[in-house]
Amino acid sequence: MKTIFERPQSMTKAETHYCPGCTHGVAHRMVAEIVDELGIREKTVGIAPVGCSVLIYRYMDTDMQSAAHGRAPAVATGVKRVRPELCVYTYQGDGDLASIGMGEIVHAANRGEKITVVFINNAVYGMTGGQMAPTTMPGQKTTTSPKGRDVNWCGMPIRMSELLSTLRTPSFVVRSSLHTPHHIIQSKQALRRAFQYQLAGTCFSFVELLSICPTNWGITPVQSNKWLEETMLPYYPLGIFKTPEDK
Amino acid sequence: MPKILMKGAEAIGEAAIRAGCLSYFGYPITPQSEVGEYMSRRLPEVGGVFVQAESEVAASQMIYGAAGAGVRVMTTTSSPGFSLMAEAMSYIAASELPAVVVNIVRGGPGLGGILPSQGDYFQAVKGGGHGDYRCLVLAPATVQEFVECVMKAFPLAEKYLNPVLLIGDGMIAQMMEPVDFDAVKTEPQRDVEAWATTGCKDRPRNVVECLWLDPKLCEDFNFELIEKYKKMTAEDCYFEEYELDDQPEMVVVAYGTTSRIVRTAIEELRKDGYKIGMLRPITLFPFPFARLRELSETSHVKAFSVVEMSQGQMLEDVRWAIRDKFPVGFFCRMGGIVPSPEEVIDFLKQEFVTRGLKGAVS
Numbered sequence: 341m342k343t344i345f346e347r348p349q350s351m352t353k354a355e356t357h358y359c360p361g362c363t364h365g366v367a368h369r370m371v372a373e374i375v376d377e378l379g380i381r382e383k384t385v386g387i388a389p390v391g392c393s394v395l396i397y398r399y400m401d402t403d404m405q406s407a408a409h410g411r412a413p414a415v416a417t418g419v420k421r422v423r424p425e426l427c428v429y430t431y432q433g434d435g436d437l438a439s440i441g442m443g444e445i446v447h448a449a450n451r452g453e454k455i456t457v458v459f460i461n462n463a464v465y466g467m468t469g470g471q472m473a474p475t476t477m478p479g480q481k482t483t484t485s486p487k488g489r490d491v492n493w494c495g496m497p498i499r500m501s502e503l504l505s506t507l508r509t510p511s512f513v514v515r516s517s518l519h520t521p522h523h524i525i526q527s528k529q530a531l532r533r534a535f536q537y538q539l540a541g542t543c544f545s546f547v548e549l550l551s552i553c554p555t556n557w558g559i560t561p562v563q564s565n566k567w568l569e570e571t572m573l574p575y576y577p578l579g580i581f582k583t584p585e586d587k
Numbered sequence: 588m589p590k591i592l593m594k595g596a597e598a599i600g601e602a603a604i605r606a607g608c609l610s611y612f613g614y615p616i617t618p619q620s621e622v623g624e625y626m627s628r629r630l631p632e633v634g635g636v637f638v639q640a641e642s643e644v645a646a647s648q649m650i651y652g653a654a655g656a657g658v659r660v661m662t663t664t665s666s667p668g669f670s671l672m673a674e675a676m677s678y679i680a681a682s683e684l685p686a687v688v689v690n691i692v693r694g695g696p697g698l699g700g701i702l703p704s705q706g707d708y709f710q711a712v713k714g715g716g717h718g719d720y721r722c723l724v725l726a727p728a729t730v731q732e733f734v735e736c737v738m739k740a741f742p743l744a745e746k747y748l749n750p751v752l753l754i755g756d757g758m759i760a761q762m763m764e765p766v767d768f769d770a771v772k773t774e775p776q777r778d779v780e781a782w783a784t785t786g787c788k789d790r791p792r793n794v795v796e797c798l799w800l801d802p803k804l805c806e807d808f809n810f811e812l813i814e815k816y817k818k819m820t821a822e823d824c825y826f827e828e829y830e831l832d833d834q835p836e837m838v839v840v841a842y843g844t845t846s847r848i849v850r851t852a853i854e855e856l857r858k859d860g861y862k863i864g865m866l867r868p869i870t871l872f873p874f875p876f877a878r879l880r881e882l883s884e885t886s887h888v889k890a891f892s893v894v895e896m897s898q899g900q901m902l903e904d905v906r907w908a909i910r911d912k913f914p915v916g917f918f919c920r921m922g923g924i925v926p927s928p929e930e931v932i933d934f935l936k937q938e939f940v941t942r943g944l945k946g947a948v949s
Contacts, residue, residue, distance in 0.1 A: 381787070382786050382788035385784045388796070397794045400792075402787055403785070403787050403794070404794045405651075405655045405796070406682075406796035406797065406798060407648065408648065408675065411645070411648040411674075414640070414644075414645040414646075414652065415649070415652035415655070416652060417645075417649050418612065418649035418650060418655070418656065418660070419653065419655065421636045421638060422610045423658075423786075425786075426784075426785075426786055443644070443645065444641070444645055446641075
């Protein structure tokens with residue numbers, strides 16, 4: 341019998357704790373597949389965030405370190421600088437990366453740390469129960485913006501890929517999405533390219549993945565994919581924002 | 588190697604390098620910025636890693652990462668910066684990683700000042716960050732002793748898989764004193780393959796983390812920490828006894844910079860016949876509780892005094908050590924003012940009168 345689909349070697353056999361419809365599982369699997377495909381399982385160190393994906397270290401069968409909330413890029417800097425032969429990535433949500441960890445991500449990018457950042461943007465705090473994130477859409481209802489995000493008091497959502505691409509240090513910055521199979525295939529290509537830049541010692545690489553959170557958005561997974569497309573995509577355009585080859 | 592004259596802050600950096608610490612992450616803050624300046628020059632010469640972080644928060648998380656990856660690593664800071672490192676200290680302790688941190692304490696609270704203080708004793712000794720954890724805390728009193736303690740700190744951190752914190756102040760960091768780097772033999776690093784994130788080649792994966800969603804497991808870990816700290820107390824509690832071997836009436840307790848002034852005061856008072864000595868804690872955690880209690884139970888010791896550059900933080904531990912068997916005299920200067928030998932001598936003479944001791948009459 342021919343095997344056509346199996347668990348990536350870089351994933352453990354643990355069952356994930358994610359809600360039905362959550363896209364973390366897809367993103368985890370893509371990272372693990374790339375680690376397998378590039379043959380780097382034995383030299384990969386993942387840095388776990390605080391947020392829904394705090395337990396990613398249970399699912400990845402590679403060396404892992406957990407980080408305090410928002411500090412993953414600093415922890416990754418520590419690992420990568422002292423062991424540059426390793427492949428070091430962080431996996432962070434929007435509260436972790438764009439709110440409490442804004443300082444760490446901007447400076448890691450600006451130093452040009454040779455790490456890869458996987459940024460899951462689902463426009464809400466997941467683990468703490470659906471509070472407003474820096475990436476929450478204008479008017480989007482959350483448990484701390486019950487009447488919808490009021491941009492007069494909360495400002496507009498932060499576009500991390502655009503922000504990081506203003507830095508003059510060479511880097512690879514891309515935004516992709518997980519709401520259709522087509523976009524998932526594109527996302528994996530972007531992730532592979534991000535890891536390849538690191539392995540070549542070229543630059544800091546950053547992949548933003550627009551994701552859904554049906555539980556905290558309070559709608560079904562199918563409705564969530566539609567909401568992402570209709571509400572998030574116009575504000576968070578997909579594409580490559582910066583490559584190390586840019587002048 | 589002959590002794591060389593060296594500024595404290597630079598000697599701290601050189602001591603770390605001699606101890607095999609080839610990675611330093613830090614953020615500038617007075618009065619210890621010279622450590623980072625020194626490391627930025629020296630580490631590239633020896634193939635090491637220097638990173639000027641964007642904040643003390645980031646610097647301390649970088650050492651968490653580097654320690655997790657299994658290398659000897661150090662950061663240095665001063666009081667306000669150490670507050671920002673409290674988060675990482677808790678995670679380093681909880682993840683059981685060896686790392687060395689130096690806090691050159693300055694006047695506080697708040698932005699405070701930049702001159703010598705001992706106002707961070709509680710923060711150093713009682714935790715500092717969230718949760719039940721302890722650092723092994725060393726409080727050297729001279730530049731030479733600082734060098735020796737830095738070199739011993741790395742093997743101690745590796746023995747206990749626990750952060751080791753050294754505290755000093757601007758007096759030591761900014762002063763030049765003769766230093767002999769060969770006074771301490773460096774110990775090789777212990778094997779890290781069992782726990783460090785070095786890449787899972789030919790072994791199961793290693794995970795550095797500190798999350799216990801099951802409270803029973805979290806409690807079990809806390810019990811393990813209790814055992815670790817008991818072992819520290821049994822095996823690595825260090826102190827110096829100065830003029831305590833001729834049955835003195837009074838024992839002064841002081842550490843770091845104040846111990847140097849107390850030493851001078853005792854020299855002078857002994858010339859006048861006062862029977863007085865000093866117990867100088869070198870580890871503030873573990874604290875020499877047992878030895879202080881023994882002294883309080885001798886027939887000749889009639890009084891204890893504490894001289895400290897804080898409102899009486901170590902004083903609480905001394906009172907607990909002797910179970911308040913005697914009232915403990917206390918003298919302090921704060922906010923960056925270092926007590927003069929004269930005012931310490933006057934205070935101690937008055938203590939002899941207040942406690943009804945024989946003092947100079949004997």
